[in-house]
Amino acid sequence: MLTKVEPLRKVLELEREKGYADTAVIGGLDRFLRRWAAQALESITSPRLLSQFKKLRLDDAKYASLNQPQRQKWIADVFAFLESIKTEKAEGKPPTKKSVTPPRKRPATAQKVTGQSLDFPITSLKGVSTAMAAKFKRLGVQTIRDLLYFFPHRHLDYSQTRSISELTGGEEQTITANVWQAQVTMLGGRRGTEAIVGDETGNVRAVWFNNPYIARSLPTNARVVLSGRVTVFGGRHVFESPEWELLEDKELVHTGRLVPLYSLTRGLKPRQVRKLMKQVVDQFAGQVADFLPPNLKKRCHLLELPRAIFQAHYPEDETAKDNARTRLAFDELFLLQLGVLGRKHEWQESQPAAPVSVEKPLLDSFIKSLPFELTAAQQKVLKELLSDLEKPRAMSRLLQGEVGSGKTVVATAALLAAASSGYQGAFMAPTEILAEQHFTSVGEVLSRTAAKVTEEDNLRRFTGLLAKPLTLALLIGDLKQASKQAIQQRIRDGEIDIVIGTHALIQKEVDFSKLGLAVVDEQHRFGVAQRSALRQKGFNPHVLVMTATPIPRTLALTLYGDLDLSVIDELPPGRQSIKTRWLKSAQRTSAYAFLRRQVAEGHQAFIICPLVEESEAIQAKAAVAEYERLSKEVFPDLKLGLIHGRLSAAEKDGVMHKFRAGELDILVSTPVVEVGIDVPNATVMLVESADRFGLSQLHQFRGRVGRGSQQSYCMLLAENPSDIGQARLDLIEKIQDGFELAEEDLKLRGPGEFFGTRQSGLPDLRMARLSDVKLLELARTEAIRLFEQDPALSSPAHKLLSAEVARVWQAGGEWS
Ligand code: ADP
Ligand code: MG
Numbered sequence: 008m009l010t011k012v013e014p015l016r017k018v019l020e021l022e023r024e025k026g027y028a029d030t031a032v033i034g035g036l037d038r039f040l041r042r043w044a045a046q047a048l049e050s051i052t053s054p055r056l057l058s059q060f061k062k063l064r065l066d067d068a069k070y071a072s073l074n075q076p077q078r079q080k081w082i083a084d085v086f087a088f089l090e091s092i093k094t095e096k097a098e099g100k101p102p103t104k105k106s107v108t109p110p111r112k113r114p115a116t117a118q119k120v121t122g123q124s125l126d127f128p129i130t131s132l133k134g135v136s137t138a139m140a141a142k143f144k145r146l147g148v149q150t151i152r153d154l155l156y157f158f159p160h161r162h163l164d165y166s167q168t169r170s171i172s173e174l175t176g177g178e179e180q181t182i183t184a185n186v187w188q189a190q191v192t193m194l195g196g197r198r199g200t201e202a203i204v205g206d207e208t209g210n211v212r213a214v215w216f217n218n219p220y221i222a223r224s225l226p227t228n229a230r231v232v233l234s235g236r237v238t239v240f241g242g243r244h245v246f247e248s249p250e251w252e253l254l255e256d257k258e259l260v261h262t263g264r265l266v267p268l269y270s271l272t273r274g275l276k277p278r279q280v281r282k283l284m285k286q287v288v289d290q291f292a293g294q295v296a297d298f299l300p301p302n303l304k305k306r307c308h309l310l311e312l313p314r315a316i317f318q319a320h321y322p323e324d325e326t327a328k329d330n331a332r333t334r335l336a337f338d339e340l341f342l343l344q345l346g347v348l349g350r351k352h353e354w355q356e357s358q359p360a361a362p363v364s365v366e367k368p369l370l371d372s373f374i375k376s377l378p379f380e381l382t383a384a385q386q387k388v389l390k391e392l393l394s395d396l397e398k399p400r401a402m403s404r405l406l407q408g409e410v411g412s413g414k415t416v417v418a419t420a421a422l423l424a425a426a427s428s429g430y431q432g433a434f435m436a437p438t439e440i441l442a443e444q445h446f447t448s449v450g451e452v453l454s455r456t457a458a459k460v461t462e463e464d465n466l467r468r469f470t471g472l473l474a475k476p477l478t479l480a481l482l483i484g485d486l487k488q489a490s491k492q493a494i495q496q497r498i499r500d501g502e503i504d505i506v507i508g509t510h511a512l513i514q515k516e517v518d519f520s521k522l523g524l525a526v527v528d529e530q531h532r533f534g535v536a537q538r539s540a541l542r543q544k545g546f547n548p549h550v551l552v553m554t555a556t557p558i559p560r561t562l563a564l565t566l567y568g569d570l571d572l573s574v575i576d577e578l579p580p581g582r583q584s585i586k587t588r589w590l591k592s593a594q595r596t597s598a599y600a601f602l603r604r605q606v607a608e609g610h611q612a613f614i615i616c617p618l619v620e621e622s623e624a625i626q627a628k629a630a631v632a633e634y635e636r637l638s639k640e641v642f643p644d645l646k647l648g649l650i651h652g653r654l655s656a657a658e659k660d661g662v663m664h665k666f667r668a669g670e671l672d673i674l675v676s677t678p679v680v681e682v683g684i685d686v687p688n689a690t691v692m693l694v695e696s697a698d699r700f701g702l703s704q705l706h707q708f709r710g711r712v713g714r715g716s717q718q719s720y721c722m723l724l725a726e727n728p729s730d731i732g733q734a735r736l737d738l739i740e741k742i743q744d745g746f747e748l749a750e751e752d753l754k755l756r757g758p759g760e761f762f763g764t765r766q767s768g769l770p771d772l773r774m775a776r777l778s779d780v781k782l783l784e785l786a787r788t789e790a791i792r793l794f795e796q797d798p799a800l801s802s803p804a805h806k807l808l809s810a811e812v813a814r815v816w817q818a819g820g821e822w823s
Contacts, residue, residue: 012089015043019082021293027078029071030313031293040068059088125152125294132287138274145272154287155295158319158335158773159267162328165234165250166264172208176239181263182206183232183254189225204231211237213246221251230254234262250278258321260285265322284320292317298807299338303789310334319774336775337786343772344568344790345800345808346816351403351569352798360401360547361523363428365393369472373423376455377416384408384577385417391573392421395549396524402549405567408575409745410555410710411582411685417575418526419449421551426504427473430523433548434507437529439483439656440663444684445528446481446507453479465490466503473504482508482517485656513540522548529554555710556703558749568787584743585713589697589723589736598693598722599641605691605720606645606672612691613711614675618699626677627653633695634675642673651677678704687715697723698732702752705739 018039022031032039044066060066063085073081124131129151130140143149148157165181174180184204192201194214200221202213213233215221225231235249250261260266260281269280297304297312304311310318315334322328370393374381381389388406395402408414422432434449436442450459450467457469457477465481480503482494491511497503501520506512525548552570563572590598602612616633619626634649648662648671666674667686674689678700692712697705705723713719723736735752742748775782793805800809 012047012092015040015047016086016089017290019085023079023082025293027075027082029078030311036070037068040065040070044068056088056092059091063088125155125291126150129154132283134283134286142272142274146270146275151287151291152295154284155291155316156773157269157284159269161268162265162322163234163250163268164325165262165266166324168232168263170208171206171211171244174211174237174244176237176244179234179236181232181234182211183230183263184211186225186227186229186231188227189222191219191222200225202231204233211244211246213249213251215248218248224253225251232259232262234266258285260321265324265328267320288317288320296807298811299341300793300804300808303793307337307785307789309337312338332774333782335773336779336782339772339775340783340786341790342812342815344787345794345812347568348790348794349798349800349812352794354403354547354569355400359399360549361428361430361521362399363396363425363430363523363549365397365424366427369427370420370424373420373452373456377452378455379579381416382413382575382577382579384575385413388573388575389417389420392417392551393424395571396421396424401547402524402551403570404551404573405563405570406551406553406573406575407558407563408553408555409578410707411714412555412575412578414528414553414555414575415445415448416452418528418551418553419452422449422505422524422526423453423472423477425524425549426477428523429521430548431498431501431503431519431521432505432524432526433512433519433522434505434526435512435528436507436509439485439509440650440659440684441528442481442483442507442509443656443660443663446479448685449505449507450479453477465494477505478503480506482506482511483656484509484511524549524551526550527552555707555745556749581716582713583716583718585692585709585719585721587709587721587723587740587743589725589740592724592726595724598724601720601722602673602691602693603642603645609688610690610717611666611669611671611686611688612673612693613689613708614673615692615694615708616675616677617696618678623652627651630675630677637673637675645672647671647673647675649675678708684711685714686711688717689714690717690719692719692721694721694723696725698725698728698736702735702739702748703745705735706745706748709739 018031018036022029022036025031029036044060047060047065063081065085070078070081128140128149129135129143130137132151135143140149143154143157146157148154163179165179168181168183171182171184174182182204184206187203187205187210189200189202191198193199194201194216197217198219200215200218202222202225203210204213205211230253231251232254233246233249233251235246237244238247239245250266252259252261261278267281267284269277269284271277271280292313295313295316299309299312303309309315310330310333312334315331318327318331319335322331388408392402392404392406395404406414406417418434422434425432434445436445446465453459453467453469453472457472459467460470460476461468465486467479469477469479478497480494480497482491482498486494494503494506495516495518498506499518499520511517527550552567558567563570602614605612614633614637616626616630619629630649630651634647638647648666650659650662654662662671662674663684665671669688689712692708694700694705694708700708709721712721723739725732725736728736738748738751742751793800796802797805800812
């Protein structure tokens with residue numbers, strides 16, 4: 008009896024705490040009470056208690072139909088009743104030894120876990136040792152709240168119970184049976200457990216390999232539930248290593264239902280984690296405050312948060328599970344949106360930006376000097392940029408454009424506009440090679456309209472553009488300390504107008520005197536943190552972020568909703584589609600022969616080394632080996648160059664320079680060339696172990712060729728691609744358009760993987776799938792609606808929500 012009193016007391020306490028709204032247990036109090044009463048009734052021995060019990064009608068509770076004061080009174084009565092059981096116990100017989108929970112300890116734990124307890128470390132839970140907590144920490148779980156949000160990656164459907172006579176071989180099935188006998192036995196040369204269990208329709212054998220301890224847990228005559236695969240052995244059915252659990256008065260956790268599977272780490276056992284999770288969701292899911300405004304929840308048909316959390320772990324059925332996922336996924340997207348909108352608001356409204364007065368004649372002459380006409384799309388985007396720059400409100404713009412669509416020149420025009428207005432401009436690239444390339448090409452483009460007066464290693468000075476000479480500088484981590492410091496000093500003095508660099512630009516030693524515009528190239532390599540850091544370099548500079556990763560619009564708006572969107576949706580004229588083929592290793596020789604023919608015709612080629620993930624050093628080593636092999640064995644008569652991340656800036660520069668100048672036929676490279684490199688004479692791209700790259704990455708590789716007017720080729724070598732690898736290769740063969748590829752990529756990928764939200768510095772998406780465009784749009788619409796009413800989330804009705812936004816965005820703030 009005693010074991011049954013505590014759960015009831017706990018539930019009623021929770022119900023009282025939650026204002027008698029019948030929200031303490033999933034499915035309503037009445038159902039819970041009836042189940043509880045049915046079991047409790049059997050163990051009531053005193054006639055006095057029995058009559059009280061009947062009076063309270065616990066076995067036929069009608070709590071749901073009571074009004075609030077009635078509920079309050081009724082619960083108080085039940086508490087009194089429970090008290091009297093306790094006294095009866097104390098006076099009467101000692102509790103049976105089966106009572107596993109010492110009566111005194113329970114209230115103490117219950118007390119410990121109210122209030123802010125969700126943020127307590129999990130070691131405050133009964134049965135969680137420091138060692139276990141350390142293992143959970145590896146899974147990113149530290150607090151009780153983390154545990155609640157530690158969702159299973161999937162569920163096993165053990166919900167259909169059969170009788171033993173209905174079992175069929177080869178399927179996952181569940182039975183409820185009596186244990187006739189369980190013993191330790193030798194199975195396949197090792198100790199295991201064998202049990203014979205039976206129901207009214209027959210008997211069946213169950214075996215567990217390497218698990219002799221289970222025998223001890225299956226006493227004869229115990230009721231047991233087995234879930235798992237049934238095989239046929241010697242003409243008879245056998246359960247092989249099924250999940251098992253004794254049918255006690257507790258709810259089933261491992262069998263007979265939708266059973267959660269959690270991603271585990273060494274030393275955490277599935278049964279242990281499931282048991283703990285059940286305990287935690289039972290006890291705490293009800294305490295999670297639902298932060299969504301009720302009217303929103305209603306409008307969007309979303310579950311209550313406690314129920315959603317509960318059902319995400321231990322769902323009643325598939326529908327409940329789906330609804331739970333929808334609610335939790337909505338939360339993620341909605342909070343993401345709110346944070347993003349809030350940040351945009353803050354950036355734009357808090358500080359005025361530097362309004363750039365664009366000098367039209369200067370820009371016109373710059374554009375006229377280019378060796379080509381801007382495409383209509385480039386012109387349109389440039390106009391959008393310039394009109395943003397003229398405003399006293401900081402530009403926050405994402406420029407998307409297919410590889411080779413000509414983003415750099417547009418950015419250069421914007422930087423020039425800022426410089427002409429007396430502001431500094433920063434142009435940040437993800438790799439040193441790219442920074443150098445931009446430095447070279449911006450320099451070249453500027454020298455078409457201006458006279459270059461000085462040229463130092465990392466500095467160019469042009470006259471004839473502005474009233475004073477325009478100074479362009481390169482700042483990368485690889486520079487000698489002295490020249491780095493010299494450049495930093497000149498940036499501080501305001502002597503440098505445009506500085507091009509890598510992450511080195513946002514280090515704390517760099518102090519701009521008057522930063523007006525920051526351009527970030529190839530955005531997906533940069534986290535939000537870097538963007539913010541750059542922003543703090545000036546007094547709220549305009550920010551332009553450029554990416555060639557084609558992100559579907561809804562997605563762009565969701566992940567980068569803090570940015571306005573511009574798209575260059577047109578390639579310069581004369582570009583041809585790139586012939587793309589994936590080849591097996593057996594075809595490598597003919598691939599090399601093809602490459603050789605292209606070189607003979609005066610073209611150049613890239614060879615991308617296999618992806619080595621261990622470290623940059625190991626990757627570099629592998630690249631060196633591949634380079635040697637190719638130079639000695641395959642192309643001894645051709646001129647090859649090698650580029651990898653371990654080379655110094657000068658070395659990289661040297662190789663790139665030679666390749667660009669046509670002095671090298673083949674550039675062997677680690678995957679670093681993925682972004683941005685521009686050598687129009689290169690017509691062949693050969694990628695090793697192509698199946699290991701994502702679609703957008705392959706598309707980037709391919710974009711390194713086909714930049715001139717010559718027919719170009721992309722050869723993708725892959726020996727034994729997985730199904731998904733093969734699907735990707737098939738897609739890239741067929742599809743040229745980056746946006747279309749991105750849409751397909753989205754369909755192929757799982758939650759949050761599209762381009763690692765973690766990398767981008769945004770909160771984690773665990774339940775949301777970025778392919779779920781409908782939910783994305785719903786979350787965005789709702790966020791905008793709410794934001795329009797209450798941008799600061801300061802109304803009392805949004806207090807919980809505002810705290811949740813802060814919490815989630817803070818957690819997402821561990822940028823790497
Ligand atoms: P991305 O958008 O991938 O960064 P780039 O800015 O590197 O592309 O431009 C790719 C190439 O196209 C460069 O060689 C650039 O000079 C050239 N280019 C840019 N705009 C045009 C244009 N309107 N017409 C012809 N070539 C152009
Ligand atoms: Mg580029």
